[in-house]
Amino acid sequence: MRIDGAAEAQRVFLQQHQLEDLSPYEMPNPGNAIMKISRDIEYSLYKRAERRYRAAEVIRIITSGGTDIVSSVVRGFPDLDATFLSVSQHRKSRAGRSFEQHISRLLRDGRIAFEEQAVTGGRRPDFVLPSLVVMKAKNRTFEEAMVLSAKTTLRERWKQVTMEKFNCALFLATVDDRVSSAAIDDMNNQGIHLVVPESLKKSKETCYNGKTNVITFREFFDEEISSKRPSYRRT
Template structure:
């Protein structure tokens, strides 16, 4: 589904449901071993809310079983399904959502999203619609941004009228500030003040400070934290991203106002004549969002290493290669007489996709660790990394998450294990 189609279905809805799909929610579509399941598990909090139809017992001989049939619409293929909800109250709190199109769940990337809505006006017999959005596509990133989904998101209900993540009071304040500058003739000064987005270093520092204040910490010493990986993920994917979006809104809004107010004598002329500049502005915004994430992730890892008093060298060039972090330093890494365990390489990538393969080609005669906060890595990719002797380092919550493939993989460790077991602090 394209972005505009997704937004169209959102606009038709009075309530929305988003669930990050667990592996159990999808494996049945890929393997006959799970054929008895044929559906998605719905958590108790959603079962007890008003999104799905009410369950009822229809068989007095089995009073522990509650269920209800209902029609669903799947816009990606346009098909209607006779779906069913069933809750075995003697087995646990989750409800089973069956009668869903198998092909929508087959082969999807880990941590993909199921989006559904209650239609304001029914279509056919269906009052509910659903779609699966693969986490490997841009539409998943759009959904995460629109609903401001945190790094540890699992499921939730949303009001489609309030899904824009920028708080209304901030929006109103910016409108008032821009309007005042325009009317007072000080627009140029305002634009100049927000002409540059904060540097990755500044944003990273602000996010780290905010996290420490929130948790009453004086440093980000990983040895003093029970879940340093979760802290890293929260700082980089939640706190810093919110700071960035606030700064970006001010920067891009001011730039658009400048283009509109200088490209013509009326709004029509301004839009038409200023379109190339507007187009370039929005393209720049998209590219900048993607490029900044990796740089800030490295900043946060460097902060943990520094506060933990761990010796490291960042972006050191060796033999035409530039690993993100060398521990303890480049001199030790290049020492031909050292032992294998005297040095290690730590690479950092917020999202992996196929980019991990470039690390496999870089042989350093030492252990190679790859840090990430990406929960979308497939089991096959993890196995490929193991064959290349690459160890993944992930946040503590992702290692055990139902949505990821990390739990039983021996070449996947937590940040806590990395710092406590792989780092030799002398």
């Protein structure tokens, strides 16, 4: 099954907000925009398409076992179980890919130089800014390059980022609202800055507020890009 609603979700958001593109410099809260597009709009589009596809698949499995529904379900249970497992796995992988696509769109529409999935040192970070050439330059400073990783949910997976030591600033973008205070402190000790939606940073339900290594998408684009690294911006 191929259900790719990232581009369609972006189109719906732009239409709803009467925007021409997803430049983070044309929106007050780019992080909230990404969360809205991925969690609400795209998920709704995906569920609608998934329902049509999976319903037909379940009906095929059940009806292939004969006219007795109970017996058909029993006989078809292994196939049904595999179908529902596939649904769960596909949802998780789709969410991760889509989140990267939405961040890529923000960078592109914001005219920010970057490379996606660039292989360096045997690793493949989600985004290298401004380029792999700059990243690999032996005479560059620590601040001249950065790695931006994207993970919808963190759990223990944030530790993958610490393995990717590139002698540059490390940023981890997420929409996860369940990251513990201890995990955030551990990331700080590893030199990782979290980039989160504006509403999550302010929320009393998260542990982000008051953490020095947690910034919003707004702060990321204004301070880390425009102020500290203006050369990343294409004219």
